[in-house]
Amino acid sequence: MEKKNNVNKKTRRKIRIRSKVQGISERPRLSVYRSNKYIYAQIINDEKGETLIGISEKELPGKEKINKTEKAKNLGKIIAKKAIAKKIKKVVFDRGNYAYHGRVKALAEGAREGGLEF
Numbered sequence: 001m002e003k004k005n006n007v008n009k010k011t012r013r014k015i016r017i018r019s020k021v022q023g024i025s026e027r028p029r030l031s032v033y034r035s036n037k038y039i040y041a042q043i044i045n046d047e048k049g050e051t052l053i054g055i056s057e058k059e060l061p062g063k064e065k066i067n068k069t070e071k072a073k074n075l076g077k078i079i080a081k082k083a084i085a086k087k088i089k090k091v092v093f094d095r096g097n098y099a100y101h102g103r104v105k106a107l108a109e110g111a112r113e114g115g116l117e118f
Helices: 002-020 068-085 103-114
Strands: 029-034 039-046 050-056 092-094
Touching: 002 029, 002 039, 029 103, 039 103, 068 103
Parallel strands: 029 092
Antiparallel strands: 029 039, 039 050
């Protein structure tokens, strides 16, 4: 029964956050998905329902041994570079049902260092 409560909490948290965060053409949404092995990020325009930029940890250059948090930070920097190349400077951060901690926080900080504003 504990697992069912946990799933319900995550779903409620995701719905609550998504109701407050909407990506428009002037300020698209930077959405984060975190699995046990990888982290993914997308920049989405919710008005048109299209993904402008999508990137995953699998696309990171180099195979050096760094931890998941450092990989997430590097991913944030790369998505910021791609966004600025497409003339996107301001985004709305959507952490999904994840706490703003660890890899999610590192990705956000990397995107800020790369030049994105949110």
